[in-house]
Amino acid sequence: MAFREWKTFASAGLGAILLSGLVGSAFAEDALKLTELSPSGSDACFGRVYDAAHLKAHPKQKVARIFFYYGHDPVSRPNEEPSANSDTSYNGFLTTTVRGAKAPEWASGWCNHESEDDKSGPIRCGMDCDRTLASLKLDDKGRLILSDLSSDIYLDPDSEEQLGKAEYVRQALGSEDDNFRLDPMPVATCKAEFARIDPIDPALGPPLRERFKPDQAFCYGRDYDAAHMSSHPDQLTQSIRVFRGSVELASYASGGDVANWPDGADIAVSVTTRRKGAKVTQTYSCQGEADQWRCAASSKMSDFSCDIAQKEIFLKRGANGTIMLANPNSSIAIVDLCSKAADGKTKSDDKVYRLQAMPQSACAP
Incomplete structure (x- = not known):
């Protein structure tokens, strides 16, 4: 990663x-x-x-x-x-x-x-x-x-x-x-x-804005087994989900502009780490930018209360139906986004994830 x-x-x-x-x-x-x-x-x-x-x-x-x-x-x-x-x-x-x-x-x-x-x-x-x-x-x-x-x-x-x-x-x-x-x-x-x-790369398929419709729910994620975690001691993420569910769909339906999709699309990211063991969820508001979605942390469905608008993640197409999530800074919900630890570069190995499609039930809150 x-x-x-x-x-x-x-x-x-x-x-x-x-x-x-x-x-x-x-x-x-x-x-x-x-x-x-x-x-x-x-x-x-x-x-x-x-x-x-x-x-x-x-x-x-x-x-x-x-x-x-x-x-x-x-x-x-x-x-x-x-x-x-x-x-x-x-x-x-x-x-x-x-x-x-x-x-x-x-x-x-x-x-x-x-x-x-x-x-x-x-x-x-x-x-x-x-x-x-x-x-x-x-x-x-x-x-x-x-x-x-x-x-x-x-x-x-x-x-x-x-x-x-x-x-x-x-x-x-x-x-x-x-x-x-x-x-x-x-x-x-x-x-x-x-x-x-x-x-x-033909394996990447169509852009995410075509793959995912404005009114479409989706769930992507990955659960890392013990062997993977043992071979990646600097990785904190044990389980990760990226999804649009009923809350995100309702938010876009009430104020989104379909002609400008995916701008304004909300996604949620849930992470379980090996240290805390508890699931932390953060909502991000996305916009299309070149070949990726650039998503800033928002206060919707957030476990944090500070000004987190500058915390960003990026989504891209992955090969063969996967999606890639990148965390260039400490902006993914593996730490308290309001803490000083979230101000600098990510020091752990939690930076780029290749995620597989999952049933919507796997991303249930």
């Missing part, structure tokens, strides 16, 4: 994901005016894969594959965020694979004409912190000329100071990685290329 195995939203390209979501709506109206990139108003794809002869002739070019996608987000998979919040704006998405790399890197930005009337002149795709993703123009054959690509496009602005010059040069793009001429390609080609960034 090592926590390092759990990828939170923040570790999975937070900056790029937030950028495509937050700036997209603000610049959607302008971006839709770029008819030269997308004359029909549909998504557009441009790309190039360099052969061995080209790369041999350009030793300072690291990029072996490059694709630019203009349109709706090709990176985000079906996820846990409410469908009502899905981004429908047009943005620019760039992905490159350098020589020898197994997977691409990517960045996104909003694209607009650099002119007073916003209808003519060069196209600049901007990023946060007033950075440039790229400048764009089409040649007379409809190919995309992509320029002004910074060597540190995938690095933090102060990364050279943090990494040191040698490591910065190793991670940055090469001195010839600019002024790319990209051919028009089918949209499916770009989507397939972006899918290489973080391939979907």
